[in-house]
Amino acid sequence: MSKIHVKTRINGEAAEFLCEPDETLLEALRDRLHLTGTKEGCGSGDCGACSVTVNGRLVASCLMLAAEAEGAEIGTIEGLAKGAELDVLQRKFVEHAALQCGICTPGFLVASKALLEKNPDPTEEEVRYWLAGNLCRCTGYDKIIRAVLDAAAEMRRA
Amino acid sequence: MQYLAPTSVDEVVAALAQADGRARVLAGGTDLLVQMKSDMIAPDILVDIKRIPELREITREGGGWRIGAAVSGAEFNEHADICADWPGLAEAFDLIGSTQVQGRCTLAGNLCNASPAADSVPAMVAADAVARVAGPNGTRDVPVVDIPVGPGKTSLAAGEFITSIFLPARAPRSADAYLRFIPRTEMDIAVASAGVSLTLDDDGSCVAARVALGAVAPTVLLVEKATAALIGTRLEGAALAALAQACESAATPIDDKRGTVEFRKQVVGVLARRAARVAQNRAEERA
Numbered sequence: 428m429s430k431i432h433v434k435t436r437i438n439g440e441a442a443e444f445l446c447e448p449d450e451t452l453l454e455a456l457r458d459r460l461h462l463t464g465t466k467e468g469c470g471s472g473d474c475g476a477c478s479v480t481v482n483g484r485l486v487a488s489c490l491m492l493a494a495e496a497e498g499a500e501i502g503t504i505e506g507l508a509k510g511a512e513l514d515v516l517q518r519k520f521v522e523h524a525a526l527q528c529g530i531c532t533p534g535f536l537v538a539s540k541a542l543l544e545k546n547p548d549p550t551e552e553e554v555r556y557w558l559a560g561n562l563c564r565c566t567g568y569d570k571i572i573r574a575v576l577d578a579a580a581e582m583r584r585a
Numbered sequence: 586m587q588y589l590a591p592t593s594v595d596e597v598v599a600a601l602a603q604a605d606g607r608a609r610v611l612a613g614g615t616d617l618l619v620q621m622k623s624d625m626i627a628p629d630i631l632v633d634i635k636r637i638p639e640l641r642e643i644t645r646e647g648g649g650w651r652i653g654a655a656v657s658g659a660e661f662n663e664h665a666d667i668c669a670d671w672p673g674l675a676e677a678f679d680l681i682g683s684t685q686v687q688g689r690c691t692l693a694g695n696l697c698n699a700s701p702a703a704d705s706v707p708a709m710v711a712a713d714a715v716a717r718v719a720g721p722n723g724t725r726d727v728p729v730v731d732i733p734v735g736p737g738k739t740s741l742a743a744g745e746f747i748t749s750i751f752l753p754a755r756a757p758r759s760a761d762a763y764l765r766f767i768p769r770t771e772m773d774i775a776v777a778s779a780g781v782s783l784t785l786d787d788d789g790s791c792v793a794a795r796v797a798l799g800a801v802a803p804t805v806l807l808v809e810k811a812t813a814a815l816i817g818t819r820l821e822g823a824a825l826a827a828l829a830q831a832c833e834s835a836a837t838p839i840d841d842k843r844g845t846v847e848f849r850k851q852v853v854g855v856l857a858r859r860a861a862r863v864a865q866n867r868a869e870e871r872a
Contacts, residue, residue, distance in 0.1 A: 431588060449588075449621070472619060472682070472685065485684050485685050486689055490686075491618075492618070492633075495590075497590070559684070559772050560684050560772060
């Protein structure tokens with residue numbers, strides 16, 4: 428079976444790749460485009476480690492075929508920092524020590540970014556519900572939630 | 586495996602006919618891809634329906650709403666007008682999976698996955714929703730309640746697929762509600778659930794009602810005796826007790842680690858009663 432040629436935009440830049448028909452977007456990002464910031468946790472859409480945005484919509488990249496990305500605008504963790512300058516969310520995750528092993532962190536950051544773009548002033552409850560599909564087995568979540576709320580507050584002041 | 590992304594319903598029908606049962610329709614993929622990865626299914630062809638423009642839209646039709654089979658939960662819940670007409674279906678749809686799953690999951694997919702615990706299905710059945718089905722013999726309209734026939738099984742014939750879900754026009758003083766029981770607050774599958782849609786007259790008396798239960802039988806159940814318990818009442822204590830009794834009697838749940846038969850029967854009656862009160866309050870607020 429011949430490979431599928433996919434043209435897309437990733438973090439604002441044109442990107443293209445060849446993929447197998449049954450290859451997931453997660454596999455294409457990591458193995459073909461070497462964007463290894465996006466992690467595989469469960470591979471079944473339960474843990475959120477592979478979170479990316481597709482046309483602005485938060486999705487689990489393990490539950491989407493790479494071929495479906497044709498013509499789409501993809502946002503990954505690599506798009507957050509501007510060169511050496513961390514995104515506010517990244518900075519707040521560091522300040523609040525909102526990570527330990529770090530596997531879930533890119534997913535949390537991408538998901539939190541999508542939340543704050545939609546809702547710049549979320550309540551703690553809204554943050555917790557939005558991030559319910561992102562699992563962290565190290566931190567116990569409180570530091571993550573505080574980092575997101577602090578980032579939101581700083582972004583509103585800016 | 587082959588991946589197809591046609592841009593019209595006719596092309597999907599042709600592709601499914603040619604594949605002779607070896608193809609699966611891909612909408613949100615939140616069940617399909619999980620089943621493929623766990624080797625439960627191994628289709629030769631995937632037919633992605635998200636490139637078909639009319640399947641991505643929510644449109645007004647005869648006072649009701651037509652929801653394309655590829656409309657995601659996130660898109661549905663951002664549509665203020667449809668959520669105002671069908672708050673119960675909106676809350677049920679929103680309960681499916683995480684934010685990430687909401688970005689992709691669809692009503693038609695939740696229906697065709699045919700889980701007895703599917704959250705949107707009792708709400709659709711209570712709403713008297715109708716699925717539009719396209720296939721080799723043309724198009725037919727099928728009440729949502731008639732689509733699932735058992736766990737993982739639907740009444741769709743070979744080569745058929747759902748193109749849209751239709752929600753009928755809403756009478757004034759009508760509303761719906763959906764409640765489920767899970768042992769946590771998010772990211773779980775219903776142990777028991779109930780959807781209620783009702784219409785009140787000017788005096789607040791119930792003139793139409795549909796009650797559907799999830800996770801307490803091999804398919805979602807439409808409970809006609811529950812309708813009878815509510816009609817002509819203002820949902821007073823006796824009417825709600827009769828509603829709960831009708832639901833408990835209709836439920837034939839399984840016993841498993843998530844809930845016993847006794848627990849599920851009792852809880853589904855309580856959920857139906859509470860959902861009916863929520864729907865009643867919403868209907869009165871709309872008046």
